Amino acid sequence: MALVRIPPVLRPSVGGEREVEAAGSNIGEVLASLVADHPATKDQIFGADGTLNRYVNVYLNDEDVRVLDGLDTTVGAGDHLVILPAMAGGS
DSSP states (O other): OEEEEOOTTTGGGGTTOSEEEEOOSBHHHHHHHHHHHOGGGHHHHBOTTSSBOTTEEEEETTEEGGGTTGGGOBOOTTOEEEEEEOOOOOO
16 A cells, blocks of 8 residues: 555545555556545546646655656555645745
């Protein structure tokens, strides 16, 4: 199982947890497991077409999965995922 770090904006959707475990052999499966256990996260992580929302960044052991194999990136036992919503704004 992978350990998924949950950002503050998603914590209400996972019962306030900072980290949760999720099963899967790749990023897509791990995130699907997270969504299965916490359905309120689905629209926050995935777009209607099943891809990552463009404003959501996912890191596997500090590597952006978009520069790896995206949702097909292999995940091993004990790996850490971080979900980071992109921030925008300013003046």
